Amino acid sequence: MFNERVINILQESFVKILIPGITYTIPLTLVSFAIGLFIAVIAALIQVSNIRILTPIVRFYVWVIRGTPLLVQIFIIFYGLPNAGIVLDALPAAIIAFSLNVGAYASETLRAAILSVPTGQIEAGYSLGMNYFQTLHRIILPQAFKVSVPPLFNSFIGLVKDTSLAANITVAEMFMVTQRIAAKTFEPLALYCEVAVIYLIFCTVLSKVQHIAEKSLKLEQG
Numbered sequence: 001m002f003n004e005r006v007i008n009i010l011q012e013s014f015v016k017i018l019i020p021g022i023t024y025t026i027p028l029t030l031v032s033f034a035i036g037l038f039i040a041v042i043a044a045l046i047q048v049s050n051i052r053i054l055t056p057i058v059r060f061y062v063w064v065i066r067g068t069p070l071l072v073q074i075f076i077i078f079y080g081l082p083n084a085g086i087v088l089d090a091l092p093a094a095i096i097a098f099s100l101n102v103g104a105y106a107s108e109t110l111r112a113a114i115l116s117v118p119t120g121q122i123e124a125g126y127s128l129g130m131n132y133f134q135t136l137h138r139i140i141l142p143q144a145f146k147v148s149v150p151p152l153f154n155s156f157i158g159l160v161k162d163t164s165l166a167a168n169i170t171v172a173e174m175f176m177v178t179q180r181i182a183a184k185t186f187e188p189l190a191l192y193c194e195v196a197v198i199y200l201i202f203c204t205v206l207s208k209v210q211h212i213a214e215k216s217l218k219l220e221q222g
Contacts, residue, residue, distance in 0.1 A: 066105065
C-alpha cells in the first residue's frame with residue numbers, strides 16, 4: 001500500500017498540509033472559539049438572570065443551533081444568505097458559523113456551572129454589600145469558569161476537528177489542501193491518513209495543555 005511513490009508523496013505533502021493547519025486551521029479555531037465564548041457568557045448570564053425579553057430569544061438560539069447540523073449552518077450562512085442579499089467571503093462565513101455553534105453549546109456549559117455555585121456564597125456576597133453584578137463578577141463567574149474548564153477545553157479540541165468542514169465552502173484550511181493534493185496524486189487513502197495524523201498531533205498537544213490547566217486548577221483549589 002505504501003510504496004516508494006506514496007512515501008515520496010507523503011513526504012512532499014506533509015509541509016504543504018501542515019502550513020495551512022498553522023495559518024488557517026489554528027487561527028480559525030482560536031478566533032471562532034474566542035467569539036463563541038463571548039457569546040456563551042452573554043447567553044448564559046441572560047438565562048441565569050432570567051431577563052424576560054431576552055431569555056426566550058437566547059433559548060430559541062440555543063435550541064436551533066444545538067438541533068441542526070453544523071455543516072447545514074455553514075451552508076445556510078455561506079450559500080443561503082446571498083439569496084437574502086447578504087454575501088460573505090468563505091472565511092468570515094466559517095467564523096460566524098463556528099462562533100454561533102460554540103456559543104450555543106458553551107452557554108449551556110457555563111449556565112450549568114453558574115447554577116452549580118452554592119446559593120450560600122451568593123448570599124454571602126450580598127451580605128458584604130455587593131450588588132448582583134458585583135457578586136457575579138467577583139464570586140460566581142470565577143468559580144463557574146473553573147468548573148467549566150474541562151468541558152470548554154473539550155469543545156475547543158472538538159472545534160479543531162470541526163474546522164475541516166470549512167473545506168466545503170472553499171476555506172483553504174489543511175483538509176481542503178489535502179483534498180486538492182489527493183485529486184492530483186490519486187492517493188486519497190494515504191493522504192487522508194496523513195492529515196488525520198496531523199489533526200491527531202494538534203489535538204494531542206491541546207489535550208496535554210488541558211491536563212496541565214486542570215492540574216493547576218486543582219492545586220489552586222487544594
